[in-house]
Amino acid sequence: MDEKHTGALTEPIYTLAVASRMSETPAHSIRQYIDKGLIIPFKTTKKRHLFSKVDIQKLKSIKKYLKEQGLNIAGINALFSVIPCWAIKSCDLEHRYHCEAYHSILKPCWMASQKGPNCQNEDCRVCDVYVFPEKFTNPKECIKKMTRS
Secondary structure (H helix, E strand, O other): OOHHHHHHHHOOOEOHHHHHHHHOOOHHHHHHHHHOOOOOOEEOOOOOEEEOHHHHHHHHHHHHHHHOOOOOHHHHHHHHHOOOHHHHOOOOHHHHHOOHHHHOOOOOHHHOOOOOOOOOOOOHHHOHHHHHHHHOOOHHHHHHHHHHO
């Protein structure tokens, strides 16, 4: 995905009320997803959340995982944690071993407290890894495609 297209997808333009309406997700559920790290919207200086197109799509995916596939929030976090961020970010083996995201099976890389050098100063909301699962409706298929390359 090119930088210009990613920028349009990750631009924080929607309020909580609009995000709730667009994703058909109650505002209180969105707040819970934020608290659990499933989505990471932009926060204004006045502490208001703004959401991007990626966040809206992620909210729709979360709803699908909860309703259609029977996952709970912990299961969704585990699902997001298997995204091979080290392959997307081209991390070398030494950097992987010092990164919590490489080892964790319970939370996605954007929730890792100890990140590798490739990610330490990066805004996770615009990272290819955070955007990545929204390009695929089936996470297993996206992993299969990555391992075929």
